[in-house]
Amino acid sequence: MTARLASPKSADMATAAIQTSSHVLELAHPLPLDGGQSLDGVRISYETYGQLNADKSNAVLICHALTGDQHVASPHPITGKPGWWIRMVGPGLPIDTDRFFVICANVLGSCMGSTGPASMAADGQPYGMRFPVITIRDMVRGHVALLDALGIATLHAVVGGSMGGMQALSLAANWPQRARAVLVIASTARHSAQNIAFHEVGRQAIMADPKWQGGDYYGAGKGPEAGLAVARMAAHITYLSEEGMHEKFGRRLQNRTAKTFGFDADFQIESYLRHQGLSFTDRFDANSYLYITRAMDYFDLAEEHGGRLADAFAGSDARFCLVSFDTDWLYPTSESRTIAHALNAAGAPVSFVELSAPFGHDSFLLDVPALDRVIAGFLGQ
């Protein structure tokens, strides 16, 4: 296992060589949704890395987070930035594309090619708020349809951090035969009141922006960028740890030696948050933000299974690995522990580790070598 670990530098070199393949699947049948509706003409944009083996047993599905996308290890087409998990996915990396056929699909409701509120409805106009409210399970229905189309009966593993972990859990609970291993990082089996509260602030910020126009802003110049930026800023605070923020920014001033006694971004943390908010609006659709946060807030895996989380995993033969981070206050370790207890109660094989990392919730995306080792070890079994 150790030989397979890569430093960030070798990860960059590996990325240069990685073969990416981009696809769009249009579903032949309407996709049934938890809300009771079904959705026609669903398109799923996805990328693959590596080769599917002859018996189709080496597929690893990576599920992305709220504002993530299918570009897990390929440059983002809008920002040009490297894929969001290049440190993890590539030849010789923990999710080894020399060995595994890696799939990453843009979730239903998002805005990077899969069907979402910005997509055209049957009348040739964007859905906007006519798009149905979807759930995490609906997103996973889309993933399962993709696996069907690819002829993959059972994944070697499903892997996800944050909202990606919710999808992995939902797949394990609702399609227990579709994955032999389930890796859930920095995630939760249900959204807490505080989680919902932060999302509601973001949604209200978007909806309060007059440019939102009830969601009908497509083609009308700029959308609710100011509201979306505020939503992103509020959320971004929850992705960082207090300690990490203190280490990184403290009370340091931004390109100045004294306070200005004005409302400019005097402090580095202000400048950083403003940048995070503004740059986000270049690559993300405000309505998608509404729909995906709603799906996350609705997520309660126990509730879907009669109120007892262990029952969600009753039909599973998969092995599980749960990872939390000690500085993650969005989905703290206690949430992973709850899942571990439920898996124990269900008799499922589970390993659970809390890793120490200073970056808060975002640790799953950042340089935490111990996470590399856990992932490589779990997938390599």
Added chain:
Amino acid sequence: MTARLASPKSADMATAAIQTSSHVLELAHPLPLDGGQSLDGVRISYETYGQLNADKSNAVLICHALTGDQHVASPHPITGKPGWWIRMVGPGLPIDTDRFFVICANVLGSCMGSTGPASMAADGQPYGMRFPVITIRDMVRGHVALLDALGIATLHAVVGGSMGGMQALSLAANWPQRARAVLVIASTARHSAQNIAFHEVGRQAIMADPKWQGGDYYGAGKGPEAGLAVARMAAHITYLSEEGMHEKFGRRLQNRTAKTFGFDADFQIESYLRHQGLSFTDRFDANSYLYITRAMDYFDLAEEHGGRLADAFAGSDARFCLVSFDTDWLYPTSESRTIAHALNAAGAPVSFVELSAPFGHDSFLLDVPALDRVIAGFLGQ
């Protein structure tokens, strides 16, 4: 001490009998400000309770929090709600108006009668964003001017929670002869990066509202109410503990038995936050919110005193009491501990207690009988 403690019921009865006296002081001289400017014609609205004794030795100054006001134990003139600390201030209550002459002044920059951005400038137009950026020390300069006008050389005590605690610390540090006792509850000696981050989200939400109009919204119908409501919602999350929010709201639905698969406030926490945001706009001025949050973000008592917090208290003969709450994640116990260590280093007498209460930062305003006992005991010495 025990006999003086009152249940909420007796607090209500006490309130019925409390004598309130409302005043406005207009300063005869310009108020110098930390930003280098000075402010002419400053008005300070304040309330008093109880009687000042002959040697003017029984005055207790209560400093209010960010969105608080002088109506500490009298009904709010806009909302009609009881004063914000009626459980603490009144005859026979911990801050005993039979014994103490209690003063509470609306802070400079606020909107309840003291001079702030909504006040008229010399040209007869509201200041708006022409109002100078002020600091916590500037607010305290206003308080000191009020004490001068009242002929009070030395307070029996200065008391404050949250931003009120910052004012109490600033008074102790910069006017060390003006208070014999300093009681600081759920506060901090400086705003952290995370504290600044949350305030910046609120400011950006206000400034992103087109009705803000660069701060020139007075007399132009409704101001930036949507932005101010979002700011309040984001801040409100920080005032509650995660546990308290879970206890109070959990994932319970609001007046419905099933999710609506829409964007209504399905969850109680959503409904509660929306109400908090909207009702706040009835009583608070958005520009005041900008200025006061800025003052809090600028607050760094050590920085004002050469970088060493202990030096801030070098000239003080006061005795100090610090109170934190175990579920307060806005100004956690570690912040109070830092102050206690600095006071120890300065040789000041200090007692410090962390109280257990489920309400998070807001605990200082709520039913925490142990806080009543601490305050009564400290002031009664």
